[in-house]
Amino acid sequence: MVGIFQCLTAFNNTSKCAPNYMAPNTCRSQIASSHFYVEILFVSLFMQFDSFLLTQYKAIPVVSRMIFTIGLVLTILTYLDIVSPYLLVYSWQHMKKLELWRAVSSFFFWGPATLDVIIHQAFMLKYSVMLEEACSTSSDFLFMIFVGMVTIFILGSSLGLTKFSNSLSTYLIYIWSKSNPQVLVQYMGLFSLPAYYIPSIMFIFSFVLERKLPLSDLVGIISGHIFFYLKNVATREGRNIMKTPEFLKRLLGESQQIRRDGQRVYAVGRAGEEGSGRVEDEGTVG
Numbered sequence: 001m002v003g004i005f006q007c008l009t010a011f012n013n014t015s016k017c018a019p020n021y022m023a024p025n026t027c028r029s030q031i032a033s034s035h036f037y038v039e040i041l042f043v044s045l046f047m048q049f050d051s052f053l054l055t056q057y058k059a060i061p062v063v064s065r066m067i068f069t070i071g072l073v074l075t076i077l078t079y080l081d082i083v084s085p086y087l088l089v090y091s092w093q094h095m096k097k098l099e100l101w102r103a104v105s106s107f108f109f110w111g112p113a114t115l116d117v118i119i120h121q122a123f124m125l126k127y128s129v130m131l132e133e134a135c136s137t138s139s140d141f142l143f144m145i146f147v148g149m150v151t152i153f154i155l156g157s158s159l160g161l162t163k164f165s166n167s168l169s170t171y172l173i174y175i176w177s178k179s180n181p182q183v184l185v186q187y188m189g190l191f192s193l194p195a196y197y198i199p200s201i202m203f204i205f206s207f208v209l210e211r212k213l214p215l216s217d218l219v220g221i222i223s224g225h226i227f228f229y230l231k232n233v234a235t236r237e238g239r240n241i242m243k244t245p246e247f248l249k250r251l252l253g254e255s256q257q258i259r260r261d262g263q264r265v266y267a268v269g270r271a272g273e274e275g276s277g278r279v280e281d282e283g284t285v286g
Helices: 002-015 024-059 062-079 102-108 115-134 138-158 165-179 195-210 215-236 246-251
Strands: 184-187 191-194 254-258 265-270
Touching: 062 102, 062 115, 062 138, 102 138, 102 165, 115 138, 115 165, 138 165, 138 215, 138 246, 165 195, 165 215, 184 195, 191 195, 195 215
Parallel strands: none
Antiparallel strands: 184 191, 254 265
16 A cells, blocks of 8 residues: 555646656656556555455365366356357266266356356355355365255266256255345346245246247256255255265365264364364254
């Protein structure tokens, strides 16, 4: 901020410079100096803005940040014609030729870089962050993503879908809406309604616009319902079949600690940190 203040002061002094016929050398020197300070001003502003963006980016939870980064990189690569969009979509014929990356890239590639794609990516980032922050640990959210990708891949590929990114977004929105049914959400800036109805409204809206059954939304809703049922309803009935695998916890540097007295599981957090004191509630999302 001091540098910016000095730049503004120098620029103000230059505006008071005498006409060229009165003191040409002095005035030219002040003008050159002012140009230098203006350049420094813009550089300082850019660096501060860049630092702000980096801070906001680092503040995103780790799994949501990974999802957002992959989608953004794929969008940029296709926009710059470095990678063909056709190489990123799902195709069983090409999968048989060992182009196995298509099974993953089809979940994070949204299409050509358009305003609609940017809005969808921001929309998915919003719900990813809210879900990950609601989960006990990031590994629980990663497991949620993994289960969703497997379910969507099975359903989507059998229905002939080539891109699964929209289905993954709908999957996350469905789980969040079921977990927060009474939260009021403003839909497209038009009206507010409980989050419980958001997936249905999205499905109907897509059906009206596309004039056909929106398979990607349907696959996302079905996949989200399967996960929500197995994670919450089945768990409450005593069948805990959706417990986060230990290898995912180790992958993210998390660990668990068993209390000797109550045999209750505590989420410790990063490896090497002693107990965080937060109980892992197996009856909640994630």
